[in-house]
Amino acid sequence: xxxxxKNNYANGALLKDLMTVPPMTAEQHAEIMRKRIAHRRMVxxxxxxxxxxxxxxxxx
Numbered sequence: 012x013x014x015x016x017k018n019n020y021a022n023g024a025l026l027k028d029l030m031t032v033p034p035m036t037a038e039q040h041a042e043i044m045r046k047r048i049a050h051r052r053m054v055x056x057x058x059x060x061x062x063x064x065x066x067x068x069x070x071x
Contacts (some may be wrong), residue, residue, distance in 0.1 A: 035043075
């Protein structure tokens with residue numbers, strides 16, 4: 012069987028670019044984290060709603 016190796020280096024950013032860009036501010040980090048959390052909640056709620064609707068469909 013062929014084994015698939017995940018490429019962890021898919022991002023094309025050069026090391027020099029990464030090392031010379033100033034770090035993000037606390038405000039920028041907080042905004043990114045808020046967006047990630049909001050997205051995660053939206054996905055979890057959608058999964059929950061799907062499960063509930065499937066359960067209702069099976070009961071009928």
